[in-house]
Amino acid sequence: MSDQPSILPLAIEGLSYEIGGCRLVGVDRALITKGRRTVVLGPNGAGKTLFLKLCHGLIAPSQGTVAFAGGIKPAARRQAMVLQRPVLLRRSVAGNLRHALAVAGFGYLERRRRTVRMLDQFGLADLSDRPARVLSGGEQQRLAIARAVSVEPELLFLDEPASGLDPSATRQIEEILLGLHADGLTWVMTTHDLAQARRLADDILFFHAGRLIEAAPADRFFAEPDTDAARAFLESRLFW
Numbered sequence: 001m002s003d004q005p006s007i008l009p010l011a012i013e014g015l016s017y018e019i020g021g022c023r024l025v026g027v028d029r030a031l032i033t034k035g036r037r038t039v040v041l042g043p044n045g046a047g048k049t050l051f052l053k054l055c056h057g058l059i060a061p062s063q064g065t066v067a068f069a070g071g072i073k074p075a076a077r078r079q080a081m082v083l084q085r086p087v088l089l090r091r092s093v094a095g096n097l098r099h100a101l102a103v104a105g106f107g108y109l110e111r112r113r114r115t116v117r118m119l120d121q122f123g124l125a126d127l128s129d130r131p132a133r134v135l136s137g138g139e140q141q142r143l144a145i146a147r148a149v150s151v152e153p154e155l156l157f158l159d160e161p162a163s164g165l166d167p168s169a170t171r172q173i174e175e176i177l178l179g180l181h182a183d184g185l186t187w188v189m190t191t192h193d194l195a196q197a198r199r200l201a202d203d204i205l206f207f208h209a210g211r212l213i214e215a216a217p218a219d220r221f222f223a224e225p226d227t228d229a230a231r232a233f234l235e236s237r238l239f240w
């Protein structure tokens with residue numbers, strides 16, 4: 001992918017995010033490991049989105065650190081984030097890709113080459129000239145992911161990438177994520193969907209009421225969770 005040193009693992013320590021004296025996120029310690037599919041799991045309001053934004057640097061922690069390997073301050077291109085409701089430009093599907101590549105500094109030929117490849121890889125070739133904003137939810141999400149990975153980041157954050165999509169569109173997104181992982185991308189995604197976490201996760205970071213309360217390999221988390229809150233969530237008794 002690149003001969004630059006890896007920005008992973010990403011180490012999170014003593015992280016806290018507060019607004020008006022109210023602590024919304026608390027994480028004693030967590031590690032995002034290269035090559036592992038990390039799923040941030042928890043009910044609505046658990047702090048998943050805020051945690052992802054803290055990791056990506058969209059918001060600054062009140063306390064604590066998010067540190068890349070070797071103290072690297074990653075350049076914009078090394079990591080990317082796909083928001084829950086992607087913000088697409090008032091341009092065609094291909095235009096959205098070309099614009100992102102231009103902003104990242106790619107030259108004309110490389111922009112064209114990558115745009116064609118992305119349209120193909122993400123099943124968007126037939127939609128290439130369509131205004132991005134008229135796409136279906138699933139198509140918009142595919143475009144948002146294509147745009148994020150077009151600049152070849154090492155690490156991708158995705159916030160509930162399939163929320164609100166029907167089962168078939170959800171499955172498409174999941175296939176795309178598995179393919180990207182197979183191609184060497186490390187990603188971290190949030191979900192409140194237990195079945196999806198089971199399908200996708202190598203590692204689980206389980207959030208409850210703003211705190212990271214369990215971090216474990218997925219097989220262990222699902223077989224023998226440590227906390228009552230995780231057990232309740234797995235048995236769908238936790239509706240908060």
Ligand SMILES: Nc1ncnc2c1ncn2[C@@H]1O[C@H](COP(=O)(O)OP(=O)(O)O)[C@@H](O)[C@H]1O
Pocket residue numbers: 019024042043044045046047048049050051
């Ligand atoms: N800007 C904000 N101001 C005040 N409270 C917020 C803000 N953003 C999020 N929250 C609160 O923080 C908690 C965690 O939010 P969020 O990270 O969006 O949860 P999740 O993504 O797990 O559903 C929620 O109770 C939410 O209402």
Ligand SMILES: [Mg+2]
Pocket residue numbers: 048049050159160190
């Ligand atoms: Mg959220």
